[in-house]
Amino acid sequence: MNHLKEIFEYREMIYGLVRRELRGRYKGSVLGFLWTFINPLLQLVVYTLVFSVIMRAGIDKYYLFLFVALVPWIFFSTCLTGGAGCIMASQDMVKKIYFPREVIPIAFATSAFINMLLTFVVVFVVLLFSGYGLNPVALLYLPIVMLVEFFLALGITLLASACTVYFRDLQYILGIISMAWQYLTPVLYSSAMVEEQLANHRILLYIWNLNPTTPLINAYRQILYYKSVPDLHTLLAAVILGMLVCVIGYLTFQKLQRGFAEEL
């Protein structure tokens, strides 16, 4: 508890690092901050072309179906692959100055989170202007889902960044893990498709549902694409799995951070 209080006392540092990250990232590039929006939009175009024109998944308004899930997924995968190197990137500080080490992954996850929130502005604009519309009641659940995803992503960032210090290959391996993870999560397809396939394999289905990103992405989609209140079962699974990962990440980080200065 004491340690959490100390992290809170360093909130100004977190704020400063987030500011630096957001302002510094696209410095010198022509389009600057616009890349925050352009990147997911280009990904959206590619996936939409492949899955609704070439492969024909047969989902109504596929680009919206995909968009509301892709944006949260990009946030998560940024934390997984990019967050892994965050301690190494600030090794000068870690080796020379004391501060609660959690500050760095927290700042990284927060700046990625803010990027996602900004992209969501585009999501809302698209939903409104395409005439698809929004359900205000369902929308009330969105902040909860986002918060849960933040803690899940934070837990993953803590875990990945601490392990990478000891095992440098991890940051490269994580690129592939991230890709596989995306296909195991209903981002490009719907959850129903898998449930149908695995209807006779209860154990496999059970394992598949243990993926902490699955209920999250489902919740996003329920709120924004199906315009309905997410069902309690999905929400509860998301909260429990998200918190579990966050606690595991925090405890692992606490244990591993003692050796950072020597390993770097």
Added chain:
Amino acid sequence: MKEQNAIEVKNLKKSFKVYLDKSNSFKEKVIFKKRNRFEERAVLKGISFEVKKGEAIGLVGHNGCGKSTTLKLLTRIMYPDSGTVELKGRVSSLIELGAGFHPDMSGRENIYINASIFGLSRKEIDARMADIIEFSELEDYIDNPVRTYSSGMYMRLAFSVAINVSADILLIDEILAVGDVNFQAKCFSKLHEIKKNGTTIVIVSHSMDQIEKICSRSIWIDSGEIKMDGKPRDVHNAYLEHMSEMRRLQIEEEEKRSEAHKPDDSKNAESNSEEKSDASKNDNGNKPEKSQRRGTGEARISDVKILDEKGQPLSLVKDSDYIKLEISYKVNKPVEDAIFGLCIIREDGVRCFGCNSLVSYQMEKNLTEDGKVTLWIENRFLSGIYYVDATIEDSMRNTIDYYDNCLKFEVNSMEKIDGVTWVKHKWQF
């Protein structure tokens, strides 16, 4: 933890794994299993000390003795293998200056980031902003990006932040060499002010002067153990004494080695011309490399040696050692009333002491055969490297032989005196 203490360190132990050839990637770890061999090197072998609130202490010791590791354990950058470190209050460290500076952001924005790394809240930073900017003397540039700063400006800004954090405990590692002379003086007076306000200070430094200026206590760490703990002057004298002893052993070791490597060509040299044989006789190894000879050459100085009172060769001269400078000469043609002279020159070219036998002692010598003359001096020179020139002149003061840089020696002095030499003196109040 006792009430009056700010720092308590108990039986601190720390060892590092020294990898013979570290592999960080999976491939290397699997393929080169042998490369993962490491040696456990104990850096701290059980250190305990207490620092009272408001006390300023210095940590001294040779390179690699563990003093910086101690400081890192105090700041919690590293964790000990065993033992405990307890600190009371906010800790600020002047170990790395300018942590987290971003070149594209302005000086003011960087102050926010840098100060926040020390755990200050926005309110606290705002309250100190004016002081920080004033101390850094960067008023006109504070809103320019840091990348446009000169390195001096950069360090000044960084130092100003670190020193204005108003910590309860301030840890400093060898960084008081910031800015020009005036800025350094300012830093010192700021440190004094901080100390007066009750901040506990721990300094690691190789500069004994810096420690003596600020600290009232010094701890000497030697190979991971506390060797001495007491008043800075006493500890530093003992430490310097120890270091000069080490230096002497090192020099002797080097001499032994160079002697072992020297090919046995002294016989060949003898048959060559006389000058060459003089130059090649680098008997005790502390001969400077370049020497020039001039003079009429009726007699030649063949060697100049520095010996201690008992006549043993000396490699490192200490305070008030009586040293014997022995000039050996060869006579080619008899000379009447020859005058011997000697001059001691410091490495930077300052002529520290010169005399000849006629001027200081009205002594002249008829040179008929090879021999030796001796000059006794009491060493009053301060630490440094010195060279010796030796001369022989005839009674008309014509140079017979001038042997430039015929000897090099090193003085290791305990005296904390500025200048060239120790002068007899007394203070009266």
